[in-house]
Amino acid sequence: xxxxxxxxxxxxxxxxxxxxxxxxxxxxxxxxxxxxxxxxxxxxxxxxxxxxxxxxxxxxxxxxxxxxxxxxxxxxxxxxxxxxxxxxxxxxxxxxxxxxxxxxxxxxxxxxxxxxxxxxxxxxxxxxxxxxxxxxxxxxxxxxxxxxxxxxxxxxxxxxxxxxxxxxxxxxxxxxxxxxxxxxxxxxxxxxxxxxxxxxxxxxxxxxxxxxxxxxxxxxxxxxxxxxxxxxxxxxxxxxxxxxxxxxxxxxxxxxxxxxxxxxxxxxxxxxxxxxxxxxxxxxxxxxxxxxxxxxxxxxxxxxxxxxxxxxxxxxxxxxxxxxxxxxxxxxxxxxxx
Amino acid sequence: xxxxxxxxxxxxxxxxxxxxxxxxxxxxxxxxxxxxxxxxxxxxxxxxxxxxxxxxxxxxxxxxxxxxxxxxxxxxxxxxxxxxxxxxxxxxxxxxxxxxxxxxxxxxxxxxxxxxxxxxxxxxxxxxxxxxxxxxxxxxxxxxxxxxxxxxxxxxxxxxxxxxxxxxxxxxxxxxxxxxxxxxxxxxxxxxxxxxxxxxxxxxxxxxxxxxxxxxxxxxxxxxxxxxxxxxxxxxxxxxxxxxxxxxxxxxxxxxxxxxxxxxxxxxxxxxxxxxxxxxxxxxxxxxxxxxxxxxxxxxxxxxxxxxxxxxxxxxxxxxxxxxxxxxxxxxxxxxxx
Numbered sequence: 001x002x003x004x005x006x007x008x009x010x011x012x013x014x015x016x017x018x019x020x021x022x023x024x025x026x027x028x029x030x031x032x033x034x035x036x037x038x039x040x041x042x043x044x045x046x047x048x049x050x051x052x053x054x055x056x057x058x059x060x061x062x063x064x065x066x067x068x069x070x071x072x073x074x075x076x077x078x079x080x081x082x083x084x085x086x087x088x089x090x091x092x093x094x095x096x097x098x099x100x101x102x103x104x105x106x107x108x109x110x111x112x113x114x115x116x117x118x119x120x121x122x123x124x125x126x127x128x129x130x131x132x133x134x135x136x137x138x139x140x141x142x143x144x145x146x147x148x149x150x151x152x153x154x155x156x157x158x159x160x161x162x163x164x165x166x167x168x169x170x171x172x173x174x175x176x177x178x179x180x181x182x183x184x185x186x187x188x189x190x191x192x193x194x195x196x197x198x199x200x201x202x203x204x205x206x207x208x209x210x211x212x213x214x215x216x217x218x219x220x221x222x223x224x225x226x227x228x229x230x231x232x233x234x235x236x237x238x239x240x241x242x243x244x245x246x247x248x249x250x251x252x253x254x255x256x257x258x259x260x261x262x263x264x265x266x267x268x269x270x271x272x273x274x275x276x277x278x279x280x281x282x283x284x285x286x287x288x289x290x291x292x293x294x295x296x297x298x299x300x301x302x303x304x305x306x307x308x309x310x311x312x313x314x315x316x317x318x319x320x321x322x323x324x325x326x327x328x329x330x331x332x333x334x335x336x337x338x
Numbered sequence: 339x340x341x342x343x344x345x346x347x348x349x350x351x352x353x354x355x356x357x358x359x360x361x362x363x364x365x366x367x368x369x370x371x372x373x374x375x376x377x378x379x380x381x382x383x384x385x386x387x388x389x390x391x392x393x394x395x396x397x398x399x400x401x402x403x404x405x406x407x408x409x410x411x412x413x414x415x416x417x418x419x420x421x422x423x424x425x426x427x428x429x430x431x432x433x434x435x436x437x438x439x440x441x442x443x444x445x446x447x448x449x450x451x452x453x454x455x456x457x458x459x460x461x462x463x464x465x466x467x468x469x470x471x472x473x474x475x476x477x478x479x480x481x482x483x484x485x486x487x488x489x490x491x492x493x494x495x496x497x498x499x500x501x502x503x504x505x506x507x508x509x510x511x512x513x514x515x516x517x518x519x520x521x522x523x524x525x526x527x528x529x530x531x532x533x534x535x536x537x538x539x540x541x542x543x544x545x546x547x548x549x550x551x552x553x554x555x556x557x558x559x560x561x562x563x564x565x566x567x568x569x570x571x572x573x574x575x576x577x578x579x580x581x582x583x584x585x586x587x588x589x590x591x592x593x594x595x596x597x598x599x600x601x602x603x604x605x606x607x608x609x610x611x612x613x614x615x616x617x618x619x620x621x622x623x624x625x626x627x628x629x630x631x632x633x634x635x636x637x638x639x640x641x642x643x644x645x646x647x648x649x650x651x652x653x654x655x656x657x658x659x660x661x662x663x664x665x666x667x668x669x670x671x672x673x674x675x676x
Contacts, residue, residue, distance in 0.1 A: 111543055205449055208584050229567040230581070241581035241671045243568070246546050284670075293674040327676070332622075333579045334672050336631040338665070 024138040025067035025090055026269040029056050030130045030155040031145025031258070033070045033094065036311060037105040037119075040112060042251040048311035049080040051102065052145035052168070055255035058315040059262025059302045060143075061087040062323065064269035067136050069093040069155060071128045073101040083316050093133055097124040112253050113227060130155040141269045143261060144188065146170050149180040156187055163274045166190040166265055168257060174201045186218040189275060192261055194225045207232060208239070220275055221292065223264070223299075225257060233296050237283035240293050243333060245304035245326065252310045256303045259315060263302030263323075267295040301326045362476040363405035363428055364607040367394050368468040368493040369483025369596070371408045371432065374649060375443035375457075378450060380589040386649035387418040389440065390483035390506070393593035396653040397600025397640045398481075399425040400661065402607035405474050407431040407493060411439035411462045421654050431471055435462040450591050451565060468493040479607045481599060482526065484508050487518040494525055501612045504528040504603055506595065512539045524556040527613060530599055532563045545570060546577070558613055559630065561602070563595060571634050575621035578631050581671060583642035583664065590648045594641045597653060601640030601661075605633040639664045 036050030057066045067090035074096065084091060102125040105118035130151055140163040144152040152167060159165070165188040173181045174197060181201075185191060191214055193201070198210035211222040211234035221235045230243040273291045276283065283289060301323050305314045374388030395404045405428035412434065422429060440463040443456035468489055478501040482490040490505060497503070503526040511519045512535060519539075523529060529552055531539070536548035549560040549572035559573045568581040611629045614621065621627060639661050643652045 206586055208586050226567065229564065230579075232581075232584075239584055239671055240674070241568075241584075243570075243579035243581065246570075246577055246579075248544055248546050290675055294676075297674055331674070331676065333577055334674075336578070336635055336669070336672075337628055338632075338669065 023065070024135040024140075026064040026139065027060050027066045027141040027143065027265055028069060028132060028136040028139040028159070029053050029060070029066060029143040029145055030069040030132075030151070031056060031143070031147055032102055032125060033068070033072050033076070034102040034104055034125075035076075036254060037103070038108075038252055038254050038310065039106070040108040040252050040310075041110050042249075043310060045252075045310045047103070049083060050104065050254060050311060052147070052255075052258045054080075054084065054312060055258035055306065055315065056143055056145055056262040056265075057084065057089045058087060058312050059259040059306070060266030060269070061089050062263075062302065062318060062320060063266030063298075064141075066090065066266075067093060067139065069130045069132055069136065071095045071097055071102075071124050073097060073099045073124045076101045083312065087316070093131065093136060095128075097127055099124045099127075106254070108253065112250055115253075130158070132158040140164070141265050142166070143265050144168070144184070145258060145261070146173075149173050149177050149184045153180065153184045153187075156184060164189050164265070164268060166192060166261065168192045168261055169197065171197055171200060182217065185214065188219055190221040190223065190264075191219045192223045192225065192257070192264075194227070194257070198222075198224050208234070223296070225260065231260075231296060231300065233292065235283070235289070235292070236280045237286065237289045238280070240296060242296050242300055242330070245300055245330065246333070247304060247308065250307045253307050254310075255312065256307050259306035260299040260303040262299075264295045264299035266302075267298040268292070297327055297330050298323065301330065361403070362473040362478075364402040364477060365398050365404045365479040365481065365603055366407060366470060366474040366477040366497070367391050367398070367404060367481040367483055368407040368470075368489070369394060369481075369485055370440055370463060371406070371410050371414070372440040372442055372463075373414075374592060375441070376446075376590055376592050376648065377444070378446040378590050378648075379448050380587075381648060383590075383648045385441070387421060388442065388592060388649060390485070390593075390596045392418075392422065392650060393596035393644065393653065394481055394483055394600040394603075395422065395427045396425060396650050397597040397644070398604030398607070399427050400601075400640065400656060400658060401604030401636075402479075404428065404604075405431060405477065407468045407470055407474065409433045409435055409440075409462050409466045411435060411437045414439045421650065425654070431469065431474060433466075435465055437462045437465075444592070446591065450588055453591075468496070470496040478502070479603050480504070481603050482506070482522070483596060483599070484511075487511050487515050487522045491518065491522045491525075494522060502527050502603070502606060504530060504599065506530045506599055507535065509535055509538060520555065523552065526557055528559040528561065528602075529557045530561045530563065530595070530602075532565070532595070536560075536562050546572070561634070563598065569598075569634060569638065571630065573621070573627070573630070574618045575624065575627045576618070578634060580634050580638055580668070583638055583668065584671070585642060585646065588645040591645050592648075593650065594645050597644035598637040598641040600637075602633045602637035604640075605636040606630070635665055635668050636661065639668065 031053035032051035034051035035047040100123040103121040142162045142165045144167040167188040202210040202213040204210040233240040369391035370389035372389035373385040438461040441459040480500045480503045482505040505526040540548040540551040542548040571578040
């Protein structure tokens with residue numbers, strides 16, 4: 001704020017322009033909000049709150065302010081809206097369109113590693129075009145959750161010099177929209193994939209070679225998720241490995257990846273992380289890499305809580321104290337002395 | 339040595355009794371010495387030095403003195419004997435019997451995770467009965483490499499109050515000699531299994547529950563190997579997770595598990611580790627647990643080198659400096675600050 005711009009003039013201006021939103025959110029996410037019907041060996045929920053943007057935003061809101069750009073139908077329950085806004089997640093860019101909300105149904109097998117999709121009703125999602133309002137365009141952290149890469153690109157086009165951009169995807173787009181995916185991949189800083197997607201997209205069996213092939217396209221960081229085996233972060237500053245948190249009774253893996261992304265970007269936004277322009281050896285020692293390692297631990301911690309309950313149940317109850325305790329648990333799990 | 343036992347009398351006594359071996363080895367291993375024919379997508383070797391005891395002893399000899407209790411046939415090449423004795427591995431308890439040495443042939447598929455056994459010719463192994471000489475019975479560290487659990491029990495019967503005993507096994511014994519395996523499992527301190535074996539033996543899908551079920555039988559420590567995903571160590575002092583070292587070009591996984599065991603027990607023998615009798619919380623803070631964590635890192639480091647070459651090629655050339663460098667590499671891979 002400069003001396004010739006008094007606070008009493010500036011605030012109302014922004015207020016009127018942003019329809020109630022006084023400040024830019026720290027994080028903007030574009031993705032889905034849906035109603036999930038999920039069956040696992042441990043129970044079943046019907047039309048529960050789901051979607052990549054919901055999981056991501058609930059996770060990230062533990063750390064930072066988040067705004068969602070998405071769409072719902074007329075049937076979207078007020079109670080679910082309340083679950084999100086109670087965490088101060090900005091929903092003013094979530095369009096409510098005539099018709100039904102996106103619905104997905106799936107069943108997990110006994111080991112929770114394999115799932116069968118029972119139905120996917122896109123409904124109002126077919127009409128989704130991401131439109132970021134002015135404050136969202138200025139958000140320093142941008143997450144392009146798993147949707148059609150053409151829509152991810154449209155959202156990214158509207159962002160104004162974000163500090164860090166991150167993208168998630170899935171095999172559907174790798175198989176059917178490869179070129180569009182490659183176009184948007186080239187433009188982001190961090191790519192989140194699982195090991196199968198990394199192999200399928202690059203044709204490299206080794207996840208290390210696959211991560212390098214993706215980084216060669218432009219992204220500075222590639223995070224390869226390996227399910228129960230944890231995650232690998234590959235950057236110019238070297239690899240970082242984190243195991244999966246040892247859960248004896250995971251109940252519902254739905255949304256684990258989006259919760260992971262929320263913990264990661266939420267933490268980075270809370271510490272104002274920016275990736276410096278430097279080469280490998282210098283980057284390895286740069287404080288930003290220490291932040292990125294911590295962010296991956298937060299990502300895993302938040303995801304580990306998310307899968308202990310159905311739908312977003314665990315995320316809406318999660319406290320910073322619980323996160324800190326499990327963060328220390330991760331340290332006990334992994335550290336050793338020389 | 340006591341005052342009434344002059345050194346000039348004692349040494350020749352021991353010498354004559356031990357046929358050239360003046361001192362107890364730090365480690366005694368009973369297992370196989372074999373001739374392996376191995377084909378991977380990266381090459382092929384024929385009748386190369388193999389067997390669980392060979393890999394283990396070469397790995398452990400980087401740290402401590404090792405004696406092998408095993409058997410070979412008349413065809414066992416002098417050159418292979420020389421590879422072992424050059425590392426001061428004691429072979430005086432390796433019987434040379436009429437007939438052929440144990441031979442195994444296998445082919446690995448493109449991802450190196452799946453292998454097909456082409457032949458298993460037990461040959462002189464069918465006549466193997468482990469007989470530990472006096473000095474070996476006094477060895478403080480005992481490794482029962484993967485053989486028939488009845489033979490493992492016979493070897494263990496001969497050990498006199500060892501400080502630490504460790505056992506490896508395989509699915510064959512889980513399926514066909516389950517009771518004998520359980521009997522010997524109950525008597526050792528450390529059990530080494532891979533995730534599939536842990537699941538098969540216990541019937542628990544979760545490796546954490548499986549490790550607990552094995553510890554409930556008696557072993558203080560269970561190490562679950564997860565191939566490229568690393569290893570989990572479960573003890574009363576908590577879990578310790580270590581990722582697999584990121585190898586872009588592994589060539590031959592044969593002997594990885596035995597090299598892993600050799601690095602683990604070799605390191606513990608070199609620091610004189612003993613497991614204290616105490617409960618979980620106190621054990622977690624005890625220096626012995628820090629040694630055990632370091633030992634698992636050494637295990638992974640040595641195994642990571644072993645798989646970069648065919649047969650025992652990498653192990654016979656490996657130096658402590660290379661091990662230390664990769665140990666530091668593991669620290670960079672896994673550590674984070676609070």
